[in-house]
Amino acid sequence: MKKIISYIPGFILALMIAVVATWIEMLLPIHLIGASVIALFIGMLLNPLIKKNKLIGKGINFTSKKILRFSIILLGASLSITTILQVGRISLAVMFFTLLTCFGGGYFVGKWLGLNWKLSNLISAGTGICGGSAIAAVAPVIDAEDKDIAYAMSATFIFDMVMILLFPIMGRAIGLNDMAFGLWAGTAINDTSSVVAAGYAFSEAAGDFATMVKLTRTLVIIPTVLVFSLINARIKVNSQNLNEQASKKVKITTLFPWFILAFVGMSLLNSFGFFPAALSSTLKDISKFLMVAALAAIGMKTNFSEMKQSGFNPMIHGFIISSLVVIVAFIVIYFMGLV
Template sequence: MNFINKKLSQILFPFVAIILILLPYINEQVAKMASGLAVISGILLSLIFGNPYPEKTKFIASELLTWSIIGLGFGMNLITVAKVGFSGIGYTVIGILLTALIGLYIGKILNNKKDISILITFGTAICGGSAIAALSPTIKADSNSISVSLAIVFLLNASALFIFPALGHIFNLSQEQFGLWSALSIHDTSSVVGASMQYGEKALEVGTTVKLARALWIVPVTLIVGFLLANKLSNSNSSVKAKKPWFILGFLAAAAIATWVPWAKAPGLFIKHISENALILTLFCIGANLSKEALKNVGIKPFIQGIVLWLIMASVTLICIYFSIINV
């Protein structure tokens, strides 16, 4: 039976991936559903049959996401990017500090392990898996803490792809409001892009821009947290290497070319279109990377910390955006 499952999964994984990539060409409504379908398809296939290509899907999820985000820059205006980035400094600082205080307090109440609590908190505050990967070596988190934190963030990201667009329509958010809410409330850039793609073109532009501006805070926060807390945590070695968010510079460079090089606009829009389709494959691979073993490692207390913190911050952010306390 295991042999049959393995052979079937080896056929199903590439077949489903190809179908998903072709979905946006059916019609506009199907295209909006493609990102959500990609994640859920990857999760179901992995949990039911097992992922026969774990190394390949991890590589694709990491590398293709990076290049896809850079490609999206060709569809952006750098003046808009700069405007959004600078206008959001105030609420970004307040949001990160508030999330940190609430998250660490919840972790303390639940008596969660310090490194897990810190990773979940700052993964929620900044940029999900990227922040966790960058912060893990700094605080010397062990591999189990890292895998648990990543699994929690991943599950919440997958949920956001379906929950956020539905709530956006219920509250009648504009595309700009939805893009901002997604960027400030969804952990990872890939899920921000996936959710905002379903809502509209302008939502995608705002969501991607704000999220990448927020991701820039990985560097200073990692340095600050490392300086304040590293000596108080476990001295065990981490198996995860810090990821430098260099793709942010690539995104800005692409946006600059699209803004100030007239002849590059047409090919730039084509690159953006290809990048959006590549993100569907990326989301499928992200879903496929969730294994049964990872789910077993997610203890109830860390999960409670992650979901309660996420619900609080997402709700507060939605209220602020809905009543125009926070604007793009």
Template sequence: MSVRELLPGLLALCLGAAFARGVEGVVGFNALLVAIAVGFVVANTVGVPKRLEAGIATHGFWLAAGIVLMGASVTLGTVLETGALVLAIVVCVSAGTILVVELLARNVFGITGRLGSLLAAGSGICGVSAVVAVAGAIRARENQIAYAAATVLLFDAVTIVVYPLIGDLLGLSGTVFGVWAGVSMFSTGPVVAVGFTHSELAGQWATMTKLARNALIGVVVLAYASYYARSGGGSHPSARTLLEEVPAFVLGFFALMVVASAGLLSASQRAAIEELYGWLFLLAFVGLGTEIRLAELRRTGLLPAVVVLTALVLVSTLSLAVLLAVF
């Protein structure tokens, strides 16, 4: 595929990303949610012109590149600073969220295994980034990725409004509110925003807790790769098989995390990388939004949102009760 063939679609992605960032700056809506909405509206109204399809289809590459760069924002030192108790809470809540979503999806709402797994990963770890990472390991379909991403982003938009209201209503301390947001909300951006909206202390705890939770993405990808390899009829996968199942961008994520942990990146370099992967995600989500078709959404129904909402209410309530008892 030549650059000339890709250029029109790439330009469309850039325009959509710039529009999403502009809307966020003016109105305050989450730019990622706006980006996926832009793709969705275009695909379901005027449709995607033929000449744009090749360039827009590169959205998977931009997602992968963004995940690799996201490793620069996670350091081992930051994870350790959160303390053993908070790390234990992070692991328990993340595992509990994944388990609850899986059980609800499979046994209560009858959602297919892979879509349920994407919803579980997105809810339990780090939002759309986890959806994409797990999707590569379990060979999920494009429409499943799109539905899971849209559902996660929907609840990002909801929680960024609801959590501060609850924090003020209950008079939560900065530590409790920050850790609660970090362990139960989905994506990093909304977590940090909500934390610092409450207080400086809450923002610091929310950020550290969420980064510790993000670091579990590799473990979850390996676990899902192992499960789906076995369920496909084979024996327990070997280490080599698991390595082949793990997308290259996940390995890149860990590699950059090690580089950041070694102090080889300056503060300005890390800030620049974070800005860059933010734009890459916007490009990707505009393209991802075009994969969502109303006809298919009608067949899927509201079940994915109901599953995630049920798990979110349950897990956030229990985790808040635990945090109030501990701190």
């Protein structure tokens, strides 16, 4: 009981920041920036003031790890495999090439820029799947550091800010129809709120289709976290130079973390209709809010000076990969005859 009480001050502070960040997001006339990014930055600004505060330290650490995992589990209740069928094979074809660009191209770009594989793949996941949610989901299974999470969030956020403004202008200049623009925006812009903002800035029909495509992209979180869980487990085994006998002792919970199994289980239950639409929507809202709180906690644990050590290379990585995704998505759409 005493241990639980020690978590309360830091947890409440993270929740308060999440409330403020959500309120700021609602005040914005256009969703240029999501609450998760706002909370992350507020937390980072508070870091110098609270980094040595033992009263809230345990709660912040608890929120950044345990609450983050719990929010990911709840996120699964809002995902449905049937969404793929609603959008159709058209968006899946584009997503295949954009994801190949993100993770394939991201690997070589990360090597070229000298980034560690965790930061490189966090940026690729955020760019290829769904921004902050993908970064939050992948980070725990690869044991990413808080500064890597913060840098990956920043890299994808900055590009999204630019794309919200440029995408509608480029779409009209190129002469895209509503479906083509919705498909382009839904597969090339990172965060959900940014996709919605850019899509509806073009037209209502484009916004509707872009949102549906984006929801389909979110489903890719499931296989992505499973693959990275296996990769990280393999790297741990190799780095520790374990012998064959020790390797046999690797547990299934190491390969597939419990919260990811729970996440997949929730998405399957939702796919088979076990969650009413109202409950699924409520769980998604709770998941989103808790994720904002977790990112606030991560921000409070992140020091600007530590991020500076990585220089501008992570931002360059994010810009290159995001730009390639925009180009590849358009080329695929063009050859599909939708332009």
